[in-house]
Amino acid sequence: MAARDIAYVELYAKDRQQTAHSFVSLGFTCVADSVAPDCSSLLLRQGAAHLVITSGPATWKFLDTHGEGVADIALLCADVTATAQRAVRAGAGLTGSIRGNPILSGAGGLTHALLPATRTANLLPAGHRWVELPQDLGPSAEGNWRLAHVRFAKTSPILADLAGGHADRTWQQRIRELVRPDVLILDDFAMRQLSAAQADDLYELVSERQGRSLIITSNRAPSDWYPLFPNPVVAESLLDRLINTSHQAIMNGPSYRPNKHPKNTTDKPVKTTVK
Numbered sequence: 001m002a003a004r005d006i007a008y009v010e011l012y013a014k015d016r017q018q019t020a021h022s023f024v025s026l027g028f029t030c031v032a033d034s035v036a037p038d039c040s041s042l043l044l045r046q047g048a049a050h051l052v053i054t055s056g057p058a059t060w061k062f063l064d065t066h067g068e069g070v071a072d073i074a075l076l077c078a079d080v081t082a083t084a085q086r087a088v089r090a091g092a093g094l095t096g097s098i099r100g101n102p103i104l105s106g107a108g109g110l111t112h113a114l115l116p117a118t119r120t121a122n123l124l125p126a127g128h129r130w131v132e133l134p135q136d137l138g139p140s141a142e143g144n145w146r147l148a149h150v151r152f153a154k155t156s157p158i159l160a161d162l163a164g165g166h167a168d169r170t171w172q173q174r175i176r177e178l179v180r181p182d183v184l185i186l187d188d189f190a191m192r193q194l195s196a197a198q199a200d201d202l203y204e205l206v207s208e209r210q211g212r213s214l215i216i217t218s219n220r221a222p223s224d225w226y227p228l229f230p231n232p233v234v235a236e237s238l239l240d241r242l243i244n245t246s247h248q249a250i251m252n253g254p255s256y257r258p259n260k261h262p263k264n265t266t267d268k269p270v271k272t273t274v275k
Contacts, residue, residue: 003075003083006051007115007127008043009199010072012059015180017040017149019068027193034128036154041128052125057161057177060170066109071108074125084114096118151181155189162201178205183213190218190225199229205240216242221250 013019020030024157028051032043038055054071062071075085084102088094092112093105104112158178165171176185194202206214218225222243226248 002086003077003114004117005076006050007068007074007076007106007113010041010052010074010125011069012053012062013053013068014063016040016053016055019055020044023051027110030133032132034130035151036129040151043125043128044213050125052128057174058137060110060173070110072103072111072113073141074115076117077114078117080114080116082111087112090106106249134170138164140212148184149181150183151178152185152187155186156191158186158205159194159198159201162205163197168195175204175208179208181212183215185215185217188221189216190228194230196230199227199231199234199238203234205242206238210241214242216246222248 011019020028021119023046024030026046028044028046030042032047034041034043037058039058041052041054044051044053050070050096066153075083080101084094084104087104095105095111096101096103096115098115099117099238102114104114107113107161134172162171162174162178167175222239226232226235229238
């Protein structure tokens with residue numbers, strides 16, 4: 001069995017917005033956005049053609065080896081299993097899967113995700129958590145095009161990622177990826193004691209993002225953040241930037257999580273008697 005058609009083409013780029021802009025100027029429409037801890041993608045559509053443009057740490061190895069360009073050509077197959085087996089017999093390798101569908105190695109560092117041909121033309125590509133976008137985000141009458149790039153991540157993985165950058169000498173590249181988004185959201189900030197290296201990395205991140213939107217969520221009051229920093233000078237300098245230049249929203253009230261507690265279906269309702 002052979003592939004019937006191309007489902008989508010995925011490009012790896014250093015700056016997904018700039019790359020998407022060039023395709024929008026050619027008539028493509030940006031229809032969905034996906035943000036993950038290690039990458040972010042935009043989905044563009046023009047007729048039956050689908051382009052996925054991805055950037056972020058997950059793309060760095062490919063970019064270092066091949067530069068910006070096509071990383072995956074996803075194919076629609078009448079019989080995914082038979083097509084994969086045929087390709088493997090011809091020398092292709094299995095590199096992973098998307099929702100149970102195989103990904104094969106191709107020429108020049110390319111991969112090929114094999115997807116069922118029953119997928120409809122408007123179905124969003126698998127392997128991403130897409131959020132569909134309003135269709136008024138295309139080019140304006142003046143030719144300008146802008147889509148806010150938002151990145152959400154928990155603070156601990158961000159600090160772990162930066163620590164890895166010190167180890168493999170990619171720290172500058174990793175900090176640039178955190179500075180690039182228009183809005184960076186750091187969840188679970190100040191959850192635990194920081195090491196000196198973590199405090200320094202936070203200081204550099206906040207300093208580099210001066211003038212760009214930063215949203216922080218925390219279960220501690222800002223006054224309780226200071227003791228978590230081993231160096232009081234770094235703490236004062238960093239938190240002065242955060243606290244005194246921010247809008248603070250304090251949310252008091254019970255946790256919402258008890259409402260998510262699964263109900264025991266074996267429990268019998270309690271009858272009450274009113275006298």
